[in-house]
Amino acid sequence: MTSRLYVNGRLTAEGFGIDEAGDRLRNEPDAVLWLDLDAPGAADLATLAEQFGLHPLAVEDAVQDHERPKLDHYRNHLFLNVYAVEFDSEPRKTEISAFITPRALITVRKSPFDLTTLTRRWDDEERPAGTGVDFLVYGLLDLVVDGQYRAAQRIDELMDGVEDRMLGDGPAPRDVRRHGFVLRRGLAALRRAVSPMPDVVRDVAKELAGDGHLRPYYRDVEDHARHAVDLIEHSRGRITELLDDDLAEQSNELNVVTRKLAAWAAIIAIPTALTGYFGQNLPYPGFEKWWGFLLSSALIGVSASGLYVYLKRRGWL
Template identity: 75%
Template sequence: MSSRLYVKGRLVAEEFDAAEAGARLRAEPGAVLWLDLVDPGPDELRALAAEFELHPLAVEDALTDRERPKLDRYHNHLFLNLYAVAFDDEVRKTEISAFITPRALITVRKPPDEVALHLDRWDADERLASGGVDFLVYGLLDVVVDGQYASAQRIDESMDGIEDRMIGEGAAPRDVRRRGFALRRTLAGLRRAVAPMPDVVREAGRALAADEHHLRPYYRDVEDHARRAVDLIEHSRNRITELLDDDLAEQSNALNDVTRKLAAWAAIIAIPTAITGYFGQNVPYPGYEKWWGFLISTACIVLTGSGLYAYLKRRNWL
């Protein structure tokens, strides 16, 4: 658990117990609070709900895993749900639920808590921090969206190696194709977390920065980053799908080549089979029961087979 108390944009207290949060806010009329809980129990969250008058439906969503990214409005607070993500060979996601009251931001991180939130920017600009909870929410959204965009970039960059190995003669190795399918599945999972974010950020800006003229550009900037992340994910999905389709077409071409070669060799083998079959019948032929008859049949086999081979080779069937 982490906790911070700000007064006029300055950090005045931190790392105090959640039970003290309400008393500290009442003691400092101009203060704003950030309370970060990691996998709290139902009793702990209901105690905070009673202290800050949180809606039961919002509390239920905060206790439920895999809620979709959204922003819900209640009579005295907002409820925000989103996913912080990171990528290193696979996507790691941390679901974050947030209760946004006029003087407090309460975040609930659900297990597995795999992505760290580096919110140092909250202390970097005292002027912006004076925006109170609106600025705290902006900082949270900015960190989450930046992580989503960075993950999308890393996935797109990791496709370069796959593309290099797929572009070549013949079908790609099996391990490359499996890696491509894994990345496409990863992108599908990442898209579910990122696609709703532009609308979520826009709604948050309307709800929180409507009267904060100095914060509006910052919310718009986060929305722009969220849209860029969505566009990059869509681009990457199309890219990996086209690569896999091209590889499938290359496999089909390779199979056609093999089939054509087998048909050509079957034709070549059929010629001597037909000739020997013919000479094996009870029909007199030049050299029948003569030693030089064997030479004639052999010459026919060699000449016709060689001629057919040359013809098929010239047509690139072999």
């Protein structure tokens, strides 16, 4: 668990337990609290629910995995669910649930996530002037949306390499197509986390920022969220068109191969039909000799092997 207490926007205490949180808020009327729990147990959440009056349905959503991004309203607090995204070879999502009360932000993470960037934003001397929970929530949303946008940008950059290799002559190699399918799957997973974010950020700003001085900052986060959504939609259309074009190219290549094989079959079929019709079965070299069988077998094997090598080099097999 991570705990921090801010008074007038400045960090005054950290590293205290859940039991001390309520006392510290009561002793410091101008203080706001941040508690972060990594995969907490039922007992920890029960203590939090009792101290801060958290609704049982919100606590249940914080425990369950794969909740959609949303903002729920309860009598004395808000419940926020978002997904922080990091990109390695594909997007890796961390589900973050947050209870927002007038003087406390309580975040619940369901998998490990580096919070150093978040605390650095809150402690930065050049940060927007803010001392309340609205500023803490702004920092959290700004971090989440920035990560989502970077992941969308990274996928779009990787798509450039796939596009260059797919636009070569003939169908794309199998590994390129597989990479394209992996990127499309990553975009689908990212889209589920990012698409609702503009509306979520707007609703949070309406509840917390109002017409205050943080309103433009929330509007900037909302704009970045919409930009991330637009980039993902553009990338999805782009990779889908690339894969469809490659499929069409494979179909064209197959038609060419089929036409060539049909032409050769027609050329061979005419003499075969004529010789078969007139019964032109001529003795071959070594007819009725023991070495003749070996010679004919070797001729058949060499011819079939040569044809296999030729078709293999042309990429037909």
